[in-house]
Ligand SMILES: Nc1ncnc2c1ncn2[C@@H]1O[C@H](COP(=O)(O)OP(=O)(O)OP(=O)(O)O)[C@@H](O)[C@H]1O
Protein backbone atom coordinates (compact mmCIF):
# COMPACT_ATOMS: atom_id res chain seq x y z
CA UNK A 593 0.00 0.00 0.00
CA UNK A 594 1.27 3.43 -0.94
CA UNK A 595 2.00 5.95 1.82
CA UNK A 596 -0.02 9.11 1.42
CA UNK A 597 1.51 11.08 4.29
CA UNK A 598 5.18 10.72 5.16
CA UNK A 599 6.32 12.43 8.35
CA UNK A 600 10.03 12.44 9.03
CA UNK A 601 11.63 13.54 12.30
CA UNK A 602 9.25 16.41 12.86
CA UNK A 603 9.97 18.58 15.90
CA UNK A 604 8.11 21.71 16.91
CA UNK A 605 9.03 24.13 19.68
CA UNK A 606 7.12 26.99 21.26
CA UNK A 607 9.85 28.81 23.13
CA UNK A 608 11.46 26.23 25.41
CA UNK A 609 8.52 23.90 25.09
CA UNK A 610 8.99 21.02 22.64
CA UNK A 611 5.47 19.97 21.66
CA UNK A 612 6.42 17.55 18.86
CA UNK A 613 9.38 15.26 19.52
CA UNK A 614 10.94 13.83 16.38
CA UNK A 615 7.69 12.47 15.07
CA UNK A 616 8.17 9.99 12.23
CA UNK A 617 5.23 8.13 10.77
CA UNK A 618 3.70 7.02 7.48
CA UNK A 619 -0.03 7.02 6.87
CA UNK A 620 -1.19 4.69 4.09
CA UNK A 621 -3.37 5.86 1.23
CA UNK A 622 -7.06 5.00 1.24
CA UNK A 623 -7.35 4.33 4.95
CA UNK A 624 -8.71 6.10 8.00
CA UNK A 625 -6.03 6.83 10.59
CA UNK A 626 -7.06 7.77 14.09
CA UNK A 627 -5.04 9.90 16.48
CA UNK A 628 -5.87 9.87 20.16
CA UNK A 629 -4.10 11.50 23.10
CA UNK A 630 -4.53 13.81 26.03
CA UNK A 631 -5.37 17.51 25.78
CA UNK A 632 -2.23 19.41 24.89
CA UNK A 633 -0.32 16.33 23.70
CA UNK A 634 0.32 17.79 20.21
CA UNK A 635 -2.37 16.35 17.90
CA UNK A 636 -3.56 19.67 16.52
CA UNK A 637 -0.02 20.99 16.12
CA UNK A 638 0.86 17.86 14.11
CA UNK A 639 -2.22 18.35 11.91
CA UNK A 640 -1.27 21.98 11.34
CA UNK A 641 2.21 20.89 10.26
CA UNK A 642 0.65 18.39 7.83
CA UNK A 643 -1.66 20.92 6.21
CA UNK A 644 0.93 23.70 6.04
CA UNK A 645 -0.65 26.05 8.61
CA UNK A 646 2.49 25.69 10.73
CA UNK A 647 6.04 24.79 9.86
CA UNK A 648 8.07 22.23 11.80
CA UNK A 649 11.32 23.52 13.31
CA UNK A 650 12.99 20.29 12.26
CA UNK A 651 12.04 17.49 9.92
CA UNK A 652 9.67 17.36 6.99
CA UNK A 653 6.18 16.41 5.92
CA UNK A 654 5.37 14.94 2.52
CA UNK A 655 1.80 14.62 1.33
CA UNK A 656 1.21 12.54 -1.78
CA UNK A 657 4.88 12.88 -2.71
CA UNK A 658 5.03 16.65 -2.27
CA UNK A 659 7.01 18.33 0.53
CA UNK A 660 4.80 20.84 2.34
CA UNK A 661 6.35 24.27 2.86
CA UNK A 662 8.90 23.62 0.09
CA UNK A 663 7.35 22.35 -3.12
CA UNK A 664 3.93 23.64 -2.09
CA UNK A 665 2.54 25.73 0.78
CA UNK A 666 -0.50 23.50 1.26
CA UNK A 667 -1.38 19.96 0.19
CA UNK A 668 -3.59 19.71 -2.87
CA UNK A 669 -7.13 18.33 -2.90
CA UNK A 670 -7.32 18.35 0.88
CA UNK A 671 -10.33 19.02 3.09
CA UNK A 672 -9.55 20.40 6.52
CA UNK A 673 -11.36 20.89 9.80
CA UNK A 674 -9.09 22.30 12.46
CA UNK A 675 -10.59 24.01 15.46
CA UNK A 676 -13.55 26.30 14.78
CA UNK A 677 -13.71 27.04 11.07
CA UNK A 678 -13.73 30.79 10.41
CA UNK A 679 -16.91 31.74 8.62
CA UNK A 680 -18.25 35.21 7.83
CA UNK A 681 -20.72 35.59 10.72
CA UNK A 682 -23.25 37.90 9.10
CA UNK A 683 -23.79 35.69 6.06
CA UNK A 684 -25.76 32.48 5.61
CA UNK A 685 -24.08 29.07 5.49
CA UNK A 686 -24.88 28.79 1.81
CA UNK A 687 -23.32 32.18 1.04
CA UNK A 688 -20.21 31.31 3.05
CA UNK A 689 -19.70 28.11 1.07
CA UNK A 690 -20.42 29.94 -2.16
CA UNK A 691 -17.68 32.49 -1.44
CA UNK A 692 -15.18 29.76 -0.52
CA UNK A 693 -16.12 27.76 -3.63
CA UNK A 694 -15.60 30.79 -5.85
CA UNK A 695 -11.89 30.80 -4.91
CA UNK A 696 -11.34 27.60 -6.85
CA UNK A 697 -14.27 27.75 -9.22
CA UNK A 698 -14.60 23.95 -9.12
CA UNK A 699 -18.11 23.69 -7.74
CA UNK A 700 -21.23 25.79 -8.02
CA UNK A 701 -24.72 26.31 -6.64
CA UNK A 702 -26.03 22.76 -7.13
CA UNK A 703 -23.05 21.07 -5.50
CA UNK A 704 -23.30 23.48 -2.55
CA UNK A 705 -26.98 22.68 -2.08
CA UNK A 706 -26.12 19.00 -2.24
CA UNK A 707 -23.30 19.17 0.30
CA UNK A 708 -25.47 21.12 2.75
CA UNK A 709 -28.08 18.38 2.47
CA UNK A 710 -25.38 15.75 2.97
CA UNK A 711 -24.38 17.23 6.34
CA UNK A 712 -28.00 17.77 7.36
CA UNK A 713 -28.28 21.56 7.06
CA UNK A 714 -31.26 23.03 5.17
CA UNK A 715 -29.68 24.75 2.12
CA UNK A 716 -32.27 27.55 2.14
CA UNK A 717 -31.70 28.45 5.80
CA UNK A 718 -31.86 32.24 6.11
CA UNK A 719 -30.08 32.51 9.48
CA UNK A 720 -26.62 34.08 9.46
CA UNK A 721 -23.81 31.85 10.75
CA UNK A 722 -23.48 34.04 13.87
CA UNK A 723 -26.85 32.63 14.96
CA UNK A 724 -25.89 28.99 14.34
CA UNK A 725 -25.55 26.58 17.24
CA UNK A 726 -22.18 24.89 17.81
CA UNK A 727 -23.36 21.70 16.10
CA UNK A 728 -24.72 23.60 13.09
CA UNK A 729 -21.41 25.42 12.72
CA UNK A 730 -19.60 22.08 12.95
CA UNK A 731 -21.82 20.64 10.21
CA UNK A 732 -21.05 23.67 8.04
CA UNK A 733 -17.36 23.08 8.72
CA UNK A 734 -17.71 19.49 7.54
CA UNK A 735 -19.57 20.68 4.44
CA UNK A 736 -16.75 23.10 3.67
CA UNK A 737 -14.15 20.35 4.13
CA UNK A 738 -15.81 17.85 1.79
CA UNK A 739 -17.50 20.09 -0.78
CA UNK A 740 -14.80 19.98 -3.44
CA UNK A 741 -14.48 16.20 -3.25
CA UNK A 742 -10.98 16.12 -1.73
CA UNK A 743 -8.92 12.93 -1.79
CA UNK A 744 -7.40 13.65 1.62
CA UNK A 745 -9.19 14.79 4.77
CA UNK A 746 -7.64 16.19 7.95
CA UNK A 747 -10.33 16.13 10.60
CA UNK A 748 -9.55 17.47 14.05
CA UNK A 749 -12.45 16.61 16.38
CA UNK A 750 -15.10 16.65 13.65
CA UNK A 751 -17.77 15.39 16.07
CA UNK A 752 -17.35 18.35 18.40
CA UNK A 753 -20.70 19.76 19.44
CA UNK A 754 -22.79 17.28 17.44
CA UNK A 755 -25.83 15.68 19.03
CA UNK A 756 -26.50 11.92 18.91
CA UNK A 757 -28.14 12.10 15.50
CA UNK A 758 -25.39 14.37 14.21
CA UNK A 759 -22.68 11.96 15.35
CA UNK A 760 -24.47 9.02 13.70
CA UNK A 761 -25.03 11.05 10.53
CA UNK A 762 -21.43 12.23 10.22
CA UNK A 763 -20.11 8.76 11.12
CA UNK A 764 -22.08 7.31 8.18
CA UNK A 765 -20.77 10.09 5.97
CA UNK A 766 -17.16 9.34 6.96
CA UNK A 767 -17.71 5.59 6.42
CA UNK A 768 -18.97 6.44 2.96
CA UNK A 769 -15.91 8.61 2.24
CA UNK A 770 -13.72 5.77 3.49
CA UNK A 771 -15.49 3.39 1.07
CA UNK A 772 -14.73 5.83 -1.75
CA UNK A 773 -11.03 5.36 -0.95
CA UNK A 774 -10.27 8.71 0.65
CA UNK A 775 -7.30 9.01 2.98
CA UNK A 776 -8.45 10.41 6.31
CA UNK A 777 -6.64 11.57 9.45
CA UNK A 778 -9.04 11.79 12.37
CA UNK A 779 -8.29 13.14 15.84
CA UNK A 780 -10.98 12.28 18.35
CA UNK A 781 -11.46 11.81 22.06
CA UNK A 782 -14.32 9.42 21.41
CA UNK A 783 -13.08 5.81 21.34
CA UNK A 784 -16.29 4.59 19.74
CA UNK A 785 -15.69 6.81 16.69
CA UNK A 786 -12.10 5.65 16.54
CA UNK A 787 -13.12 1.97 16.71
CA UNK A 788 -15.90 2.27 14.14
CA UNK A 789 -13.96 4.31 11.60
CA UNK A 790 -10.23 3.73 11.84
CA UNK A 791 -7.91 1.21 10.17
CA UNK A 792 -4.91 2.32 12.24
CA UNK A 793 -4.66 4.24 15.50
CA UNK A 794 -1.78 6.27 16.91
CA UNK A 795 -1.48 7.81 20.31
CA UNK A 796 0.16 11.16 20.87
CA UNK A 797 1.80 11.27 24.27
CA UNK A 798 3.47 14.58 25.16
CA UNK A 799 4.72 15.10 21.61
CA UNK A 800 5.69 11.48 20.95
CA UNK A 801 3.59 9.57 18.39
CA UNK A 802 3.31 5.81 18.44
CA UNK A 803 1.00 3.29 16.82
CA UNK A 804 -1.29 1.46 19.23
CA UNK A 805 -3.88 -1.30 19.02
CA UNK A 806 -7.33 -0.56 20.34
N1 LIG B 1 0.38 28.79 18.62
C1 LIG B 1 0.87 28.26 19.76
N2 LIG B 1 1.74 28.93 20.54
C2 LIG B 1 2.24 28.38 21.65
N3 LIG B 1 1.94 27.17 22.10
C3 LIG B 1 1.08 26.44 21.37
C4 LIG B 1 0.50 26.94 20.18
N4 LIG B 1 -0.31 25.99 19.65
C5 LIG B 1 -0.25 24.96 20.50
N5 LIG B 1 0.58 25.21 21.53
C6 LIG B 1 0.93 24.28 22.64
O1 LIG B 1 1.29 23.03 22.07
C7 LIG B 1 0.86 21.96 22.89
C8 LIG B 1 0.05 20.98 22.04
O2 LIG B 1 -1.17 21.59 21.67
P1 LIG B 1 -2.22 20.90 20.71
O3 LIG B 1 -3.25 21.91 20.39
O4 LIG B 1 -1.52 20.25 19.58
O5 LIG B 1 -2.82 19.77 21.66
P2 LIG B 1 -3.92 18.67 21.30
O6 LIG B 1 -3.29 17.33 21.44
O7 LIG B 1 -4.54 19.00 20.00
O8 LIG B 1 -4.96 18.87 22.50
P3 LIG B 1 -6.57 18.79 22.52
O9 LIG B 1 -6.91 17.35 22.76
O10 LIG B 1 -6.93 19.64 23.68
O11 LIG B 1 -7.10 19.32 21.24
C9 LIG B 1 0.07 22.59 24.04
O12 LIG B 1 0.93 22.68 25.15
C10 LIG B 1 -0.26 23.97 23.52
O13 LIG B 1 -0.35 24.90 24.58
Ligand SMILES: [Mg+2]
Nearest residue numbers: 635636637748
Ligand atom coordinates in the same frame (compact mmCIF):
# COMPACT_ATOMS: atom_id res chain seq x y z
MG1 LIG C 1 -6.43 19.58 19.44
